[in-house]
Amino acid sequence: MTNQEKEKIISGRNTSSYYMEVSKNGKFSVLTINGIRSVDEFSDDKTILKLSRGKVVVSGEKLRLSIYENGGVGILGIVKAVEFI
Amino acid sequence: MMSFICFFVGYRVYEFEKSDITALAKLLISANFSVDFKGEKCEIPLYKCRKFEKIIHGKVNFKVSKPKGVLGFLFNNRKNYAAIIALSLVAFLWYFSSLFVWDIRISGNKNTESDIIQEELSLVGFSVGTMWNKTDLSRVELSLLNSSKNVAWININRVGNVAYVRVVDKYTYDNDKKEGYSNIIAMQSGIIEEISVTRGRAVVKVGDSVKKGDLLISGILSDGTFTYAEGQVLARVSDSISISTPNDVLEKEYSQEFLDRISLKILNKEINIFKIYRNLQESYDIIENENRIYAFGKELPFAIVNYKYLPFEYVNYTRSETEVAEICKKDFNDMLLQRLSQGTLLKIKTKEGYTDKGYNITADLLISENIAGELPFGYEENR
Numbered sequence: 247m248t249n250q251e252k253e254k255i256i257s258g259r260n261t262s263s264y265y266m267e268v269s270k271n272g273k274f275s276v277l278t279i280n281g282i283r284s285v286d287e288f289s290d291d292k293t294i295l296k297l298s299r300g301k302v303v304v305s306g307e308k309l310r311l312s313i314y315e316n317g318g319v320g321i322l323g324i325v326k327a328v329e330f331i
Numbered sequence: 332m333m334s335f336i337c338f339f340v341g342y343r344v345y346e347f348e349k350s351d352i353t354a355l356a357k358l359l360i361s362a363n364f365s366v367d368f369k370g371e372k373c374e375i376p377l378y379k380c381r382k383f384e385k386i387i388h389g390k391v392n393f394k395v396s397k398p399k400g401v402l403g404f405l406f407n408n409r410k411n412y413a414a415i416i417a418l419s420l421v422a423f424l425w426y427f428s429s430l431f432v433w434d435i436r437i438s439g440n441k442n443t444e445s446d447i448i449q450e451e452l453s454l455v456g457f458s459v460g461t462m463w464n465k466t467d468l469s470r471v472e473l474s475l476l477n478s479s480k481n482v483a484w485i486n487i488n489r490v491g492n493v494a495y496v497r498v499v500d501k502y503t504y505d506n507d508k509k510e511g512y513s514n515i516i517a518m519q520s521g522i523i524e525e526i527s528v529t530r531g532r533a534v535v536k537v538g539d540s541v542k543k544g545d546l547l548i549s550g551i552l553s554d555g556t557f558t559y560a561e562g563q564v565l566a567r568v569s570d571s572i573s574i575s576t577p578n579d580v581l582e583k584e585y586s587q588e589f590l591d592r593i594s595l596k597i598l599n600k601e602i603n604i605f606k607i608y609r610n611l612q613e614s615y616d617i618i619e620n621e622n623r624i625y626a627f628g629k630e631l632p633f634a635i636v637n638y639k640y641l642p643f644e645y646v647n648y649t650r651s652e653t654e655v656a657e658i659c660k661k662d663f664n665d666m667l668l669q670r671l672s673q674g675t676l677l678k679i680k681t682k683e684g685y686t687d688k689g690y691n692i693t694a695d696l697l698i699s700e701n702i703a704g705e706l707p708f709g710y711e712e713n714r
Contacts, residue, residue: 284353
């Protein structure tokens with residue numbers, strides 16, 4: 247599988263799959279999720295992201311939102327729970 | 332934290348309603364636009380602002396700030412010619428000052444003074460004020476190695492505008508033949524403890540008592556030829572040191588200081604920018620206060636120098652007994668250390684006390700030290 251093919255899958259732009267990556271720095275985490283359709287709710291302690299199928303609920307403290315050019319969304323802050331509904 | 336690029340290319344801060352963030356995120360995701368939110372705010376580089384506003388225009392309410400960052404500052408002050416000129420001048424001076432060597436720091440030298448090495452460096456064209464771009468450091472190193480009598484190895488590193496110079500001294504071998512002829516004589520009277528002859532013929536032995544000026548190692552060899560006698564002669568030497576500190580001394584009594592002038596120091600040149608003319612007293616001290624100027628943690632080659640005059644008059648001052656004794660003991664210790672710099676103290680007997688005029692310390696010393704002194708001589712051959 248070529249990198250381009252992988253990107254196509256993980257970006258979630260053309261498929262229903264999604265890709266998630268977490269990196270931790272002290273108590274702060276960076277949660278990167280590709281394949282996001284929209285941000286349904288955003289506040290300092292809770293963020294609901296809509297995927298093509300289902301939703302991801304990220305809860306924590308001091309959450310910040312970043313939107314990337316490839317359709318990815320980054321959640322920065324103290325992530326306490328990630329829930330798929 | 333603001334990104335480095337944003338700071339230099341300039342940026343605008345957009346502020347949104349909290350309820351609009353989700354709608355805004357949807358717009359940006361679909362438009363493939365990258366944004367980093369800080370709560371309800373985000374910073375967009377100036378070159379992306381137009382595209383960003385096109386995406387969000389009429390769909391969400393927002394407030395936008397004036398341009399910020401370096402380009403933003405220039406844009407906001409585009410009609411403020413004084414600020415633009417000042418900024419350009421600062422940028423130019425900053426660039427101009429980075430062209431020169433500000434300081435030379437020498438390390439690794441054990442036998443040669445740093446000043447001597449700096450002088451040798453200046454002879455090969457590298458000194459404070461030299462332009463970096465006209466200096467080939469490898470060539471400077473090579474030239475110095477060729478010309479210097481003191482340096483065996485040199486490495487020059489540039490850190491900022493400071494040259495860090497590491498050197499290794501040349502080692503002078505004792506058996507290097509000196510020119511001419513010489514005897515070794517006693518510089519002080521004493522009893523000989525040890526003789527080591529590098530060149531020449533010893534004429535005294537261990538245990539001999541010698542007087543100042545006696546011949547110790549002869550430069551005339553047993554076969555009648557001459558040489559430059561060299562060697563060390565350790566001897567037990569008796570000496571005495573004495574010091575007295577008076578009770579009454581003249582001390583300076585200062586009156587109100589006053590500013591004389593303010594100068595601007597650029598590299599090593601001073602330009603007077605302010606001066607007060609007034610009648611001066613006969614006796615005064617000058618206090619020079621140099622304030623270095625820093626920008627972004629970097630020292631600039633400019634300084635503001637204040638010169639203040641501090642007039643004084645000499646007044647008689649009588650020290651207390653404790654004070655005079657303390658000063659005398661301190662001076663005595665300094666004198667003793669200086670005397671023992673070349674030798675080893677074997678025995679000391681001190682006598683101290685108050686007199687009518689002050690405090691006296693006398694010490695009889697027994698020291699082991701090198702008493703050899705060179706006494707060159709010449710000869711003419713009669714044909």
